[in-house]
Amino acid sequence: MAISVPEYDGVTLEQMYDDPYPTYAMLRKDAPVAWLKPANIHVVTKYEDIMQVERDQETFPSYDNRSLMIKVMGHTLMRRDGDDHKRHRKSLERTFSPVSVKRHWKPIFERIADEIIDDLYDKGQADIFADFAAPYASRCLKEVIGLPNMDWQDLSTWSQAFMDGVGNYGNDPETWARAKAAFEGIDNAIEDHYDGLKANPDYSALSSMFEVEDPIDMADIRANIKVIVGGGLNEPRDVTCTIVYALLTNPDQLKKFLANPALYKTIFEEAVRWVSPIGMYPRKVSKRVEIGGAILDEGDALGLVVASANRDSDRFENADKFDIDREKMAHIGFGAGPHFCAGTWVARAQVGEIAIPKLFERLPNLRLDPEHESKFGGWVFRGPLSVPVVWDA
Numbered sequence: 001m002a003i004s005v006p007e008y009d010g011v012t013l014e015q016m017y018d019d020p021y022p023t024y025a026m027l028r029k030d031a032p033v034a035w036l037k038p039a040n041i042h043v044v045t046k047y048e049d050i051m052q053v054e055r056d057q058e059t060f061p062s063y064d065n066r067s068l069m070i071k072v073m074g075h076t077l078m079r080r081d082g083d084d085h086k087r088h089r090k091s092l093e094r095t096f097s098p099v100s101v102k103r104h105w106k107p108i109f110e111r112i113a114d115e116i117i118d119d120l121y122d123k124g125q126a127d128i129f130a131d132f133a134a135p136y137a138s139r140c141l142k143e144v145i146g147l148p149n150m151d152w153q154d155l156s157t158w159s160q161a162f163m164d165g166v167g168n169y170g171n172d173p174e175t176w177a178r179a180k181a182a183f184e185g186i187d188n189a190i191e192d193h194y195d196g197l198k199a200n201p202d203y204s205a206l207s208s209m210f211e212v213e214d215p216i217d218m219a220d221i222r223a224n225i226k227v228i229v230g231g232g233l234n235e236p237r238d239v240t241c242t243i244v245y246a247l248l249t250n251p252d253q254l255k256k257f258l259a260n261p262a263l264y265k266t267i268f269e270e271a272v273r274w275v276s277p278i279g280m281y282p283r284k285v286s287k288r289v290e291i292g293g294a295i296l297d298e299g300d301a302l303g304l305v306v307a308s309a310n311r312d313s314d315r316f317e318n319a320d321k322f323d324i325d326r327e328k329m330a331h332i333g334f335g336a337g338p339h340f341c342a343g344t345w346v347a348r349a350q351v352g353e354i355a356i357p358k359l360f361e362r363l364p365n366l367r368l369d370p371e372h373e374s375k376f377g378g379w380v381f382r383g384p385l386s387v388p389v390v391w392d393a
């Protein structure tokens with residue numbers, strides 16, 4: 001018999017930030033749909049329940065006028081539904097298609113990775129997060145969005161400000177102020193580049209949205225650039241660090257990769273499953289519905305916790321383990337349904353195909369720095385905060 005949604009307040013947001021996985025495991029077992037009181041949201045934590053939501057856009061739309069993303073970035077494609085969403089998605093096709101990634105973006109990403117590694121090589125030590133993954137993700141993203149002259153540190157700061165804003169369930173005023181500064185910074189950069197891009201169209205997201213037949217409004221173009229700034233930087237950065245950490249702490253798996261570099265595809269997908277960079281994203285309930293044995297009401301705000309679903313033992317054996325030999329099962333770290341990540345092919349090439357093989361090929365005997373510990377943090381967005389490494393320069 002279906003029940004009303006159980007409430008859970010046995011965890012603080014700080015504990016979730018440190019390590020949300022024990023809470024997810026408990027919720028999957030005892031309350032797979034629960035009202036997570038500290039975050040003020042209903043969370044769905046099991047794989048099949050999330051798939052049920054993602055298969056039914058009418059009952060569970062992405063649009064919600066309370067959306068923190070709309071508050072922080074404007075009305076992006078990620079919070080649109082049906083034909084309206086399709087039109088936005090189509091306007092980005094030229095940038096994100098697998099063919100554009102292969103022919104246009106890959107050589108650019110290769111050059112950027114090589115330049116950063118050239119600069120690091122002699123040092124013999126680095127923090128993969130700060131010294132490689134963050135500048136790499138930011139410099140690649142400047143090209144992809146179409147603002148190549150921007151300062152990569154500004155883009156990185158603004159991306160983090162957007163993501164902190166979108167995850168600001170604790171309503172921290174300083175976080176809203178940083179998100180507002182990022183909003184203005186991106187709008188000014190778009191203004192500065194508008195004439196140049198109109199005169200010389202290219203493969204970038206801005207150019208793709210300007211040039212498509214029947215373009216969307218300028219305000220919507222600006223909002224979509226902001227969602228790409230948010231979603232296109234932290235995630236590839238974090239998964240780069242997760243892979244380096246996972247391989248360096250699992251020498252048997254590293255050995256297999258070094259012997260067979262084609263494994264980068266499996267390694268990339270397993271890392272996105274193991275520590276999903278977007279841990280949770282929202283949907284709204286448009287009518288009374290039962291899910292996971294609980295009744296949700298019209299207007300309820302849902303958090304789909306894909307980070308939890310990707311560790312669901314009903315789907316993945318030994319789910320807490322990073323294991324490139326596990327039985328192939330699709331994960332939902334890139335989402336599911338119409339909003340399936342638009343940048344999937346960009347991320348696969350940028351991180352899996354280029355960054356990871358180059359780091360392990362070019363930095364001899366790459367290993368974790370025994371003097372400094374790696375750190376992870378976050379739950380709405382989660383990843384390594386620091387991965388100190390050394391190599392034989």
Ligand code: HEM
Pocket residue numbers: 077078079089141144227228231232233235236239272276277278281282332333334335336338339340341342343344346347
């Ligand atoms: C490993 C890296 C990445 C992960 C794990 C990831 C994950 C996700 C997820 C879970 C969603 C669905 C959100 C929702 O339904 O509310 C999404 C959507 C999206 N992602 Fe990614 N992403 C990654 C990289 C990128 C990159 C590199 C870009 C662009 C440069 C990008 C652009 C987008 C866009 C534009 C959407 C919205 C799609 C839509 O609403 O139709 N992502 N991503």
